């Protein structure tokens with residue numbers, strides 16, 4: 001697999017940013033972002049920017065072409081990079097920066113006090129209100145907080161996080177679309193978390209080879225959308241696709257996680273519901289290699 005050396009990548013990024021350090025070129029991008037379907041003719045753009053010299057204007061268009069915009073039969077349109085840039089800025093610069101923490105119905109696995117969701121530096125943390133233990137954390141763009149009340153923010157955060165984890169686990173970076181590495185991270189568990197069977201916190205860390213984006217996930221989070229897990233709960237009267245991930249024990253704790261071997265990776269996750277068990281074995285690349293499902297007690301089919 002070809003990979004571009006870091007220096008060359010940085011050089012290209014520097015060049016792209018340099019293109020933006022010009023009033024006219026920024027105005028062209030704004031005009032295109034505001035145009036229907038991100039497409040406009042030469043004249044429409046020139047009028048929007050208010051530049052009289054056609055030669056000069058063409059020069060700036062040519063500068064942007066290939067990096068942020070492209071020429072079409074009847075004008076110009078944004079490339080994916082031009083749209084991504086706009087969305088990144090819109091999602092992060094132009095949103096709500098801080099909100100009051102949101103109380104959750106769930107309890108701290110360590111001291112059994114109530115959890116609350118706080119928003120700091122564009123990351124959501126579910127933390128214990130008493131001992132400050134962090135149960136989960138995940139990035140969320142400030143724009144997602146706008147025009148939503150707390151319940152809607154919780155819903156949006158759940159959907160957003162599921163998508164992030166799903167993409168990362170599937171090996172496609174949700175931020176830059178590049179390849180993703182999966183690694184095991186094993187830490188000694190803190191004082192009183194007697195629930196974890198191996199006495200350690202087992203996490204799967206997904207890291208993008210290219211943009212450096214990463215997310216540390218519990219073992220359970222990685223199978224929240226696995227058909228065997230969804231159907232296991234569904235057969236027992238629970239639709240986990242509509243339950244926020246922090247309300248699902250197998251997603252937030254190490255309960256049921258058993259580290260059999262670090263090298264090669266072998267982890268067993270036992271999910272329990274209504275007296276039945278579903279066992280998932282994780283192997284190579286931290287992915288599911290084996291599933292054994294207890295038949296529903298009232299099931300008549302195989």
Ligand SMILES: [Zn+2]
Nearest residue numbers: 108111128131
């Ligand atoms: Zn606590």
Ligand SMILES: [Zn+2]
Nearest residue numbers: 173176208211
């Ligand atoms: Zn990436």
